[in-house]
Amino acid sequence: MPVDTPLRSGAGKALLIAGTTSDAGKSVLVAGLCRSLARRGVRVAPFKAQNMSNNSVVTLDGGEIGRAQALQAAACGLEPSVRFNPVLLKPGSDRTSQLVVRGRAVSSVNAVDYIEYRAQLRTVVAEELASLRSDFDVVICEGAGSPAEINLRATDLANMGLARAANLPVLVVGDIDRGGVLAHLFGTVAVLSPEDQALIAGFVVNKFRGDLSLLAPGLDQLTAMTGRPTLGVIPFVQDLWLDAEDSLGVSGDAPVGRPGSPFGDDWLRVAAIRLPRISNSTDVEALACEPGVAVHWVSDPSRIQDADLVVLPGSKSTVSDLAWLRRSGLADAVIAHAKRGGPVVGICGGYQMLGSVIVDEVESGNGTVAGLGLLDLEVEFAPTKVLARIRGEAYGVPVSGYEIHHGRVRHSGDRPLLHADNGASEGSVRGAVYGTHWHGLLESNRFRQLLLADVAEHAGRSGFVPAPGTDVANIRGAQLDLLADLVDQNFDLDALESLLASGTPTGLPTICSGLNP
DSSP states (O other), rough: OOOOOOOSSSSEEEEEEESSTTTTTHHHHHHHHHHHHHTTTEEEEEESHHHHOOOOOEOOOOOOEEEHHHHHHHHHHHOOGGGOOSSSEEESSOOOEEEEEEHHHHHHHOHHHHHHHHHHHHHHHHHHHHHHHHHHHHEEOOOOOTOOOGGGGGOSSSSHHHHHTTOEEEEEEEEEEOOOOOHHHHHHHHOHHHHHHHHEEEEEEEESSSHHHHHHHHHHHHHHHHSOOOOEEEOOOOOOSSSSSSSGOOTOOOBOOOOOOOOOSSOOOEEEEOTTTTEEEEGGGHHHHHHTTEEEESGGGGTTTOSSEEOEEEEHHHHHHHHHHTTTTTHHHHHHHHTTTTTTEEHHHHHHHHSEEEEESSSEEESEEEEOSSSSEEEEEEEEEEEEEEEETTTEEEEEEEEEEEEEEEOOOSSSEEEESSOOOEEEEEEEEEEEEEETGGHHHHHHHHHHHHHHHHHHHTOOOOOOOOOOOHHHHHHHHHHHHHHHBOOHHHHHHHHHHSSSOOSSOOOOSSSSO
């Protein structure tokens, strides 16, 4: 039942969640706040002015945004929209990124090029935020990286640059699990200019374990030193792992999720290759939702030896990552696995790598490159990107997914994996090697279970039985509710409501300033 709250009367309220570092907890805190407010009947929307991530989704309006904003939209009960993430940078190398504006790729830029776009992008960001504030009771904005990157302040679109332009109160969240959180919180404020400091209204501590009474004196001292309260201490919860913000947190040889015990007698072991420019790494999370399926990221050929299934995920730099696959010895390991009859699944860029030929004058400029040769597939890159949400059928059951890629199939001599509703065949199957351009396909529950049954048969795991009733959408919804519960129980929601209602804070002291010593 909706809770009576002043936040439901009138529009235009907003605040910014900034972080001491990348992966401090900004995305999940925004998702939790959005879910908490939505459960109280507040019309709430997420917003991230500028994101840098290769994990993206296709929106209903045919664009692409960061996956974290799609999760936050789901927390609000909304479909993903380019309004929620108007500027997206997709790194293709250490020096260049694809610039996506309002869902559409407009250029490949380096840091210097990007500066030239800043005036145009400031206008885009301001227009989209103003539009959201006119349509919703509350907009919860997420910063990018840390506002303490003072060398980037002049061109900042997502942190204090946004807060100053839109007059937003700011909460700074820090990850105590990394250590040094009190110094991180104090230091983040201290290096800002007095004008930026004036917007910092308080702090949030994330991933806390232990006795809160031991932390409380430190928080009291932080308040005494800065004049700003800590509005929440969010506990560490291992069960929150779906829909990571980006691939930077995906490390080689790390487990994905927390697998439940097998429904049958056998486990199914999945090795997902951690490519250097991995994109949409969250595709493998659907496999990790299945009881009895143990998924690990791998970056060493030896980890392929004992795997039942090898997954080649998407890549923002297919040809470059294919070259890395060969240099690392993983290509030979994958080929040997397939020749033994071991199952392999390739998704988007990983699918392209499994073919015989890649022609790329667009992304890498390397021209014709030999693939791994496990599928009779030829792919040619085109300048325009395919962006589509699609439905279809595979294994006789309905499936859905989305496409984000430059590669076009110019030849496929293998059996198709699925058939789209538009009548087109998609994907490839040759023996136990499967490939598709569709992201999100593994979230189609019945298809995933039938595919895993196939994989288990090829891998000789006769005791593996897909568990009935595993529903990825329900698991994601339960995680969002868990986030909201954590916010409800560990966050000062009255203070949050007052902050949203009153707008930017007043009378807060300036502490030592790195920008204005």
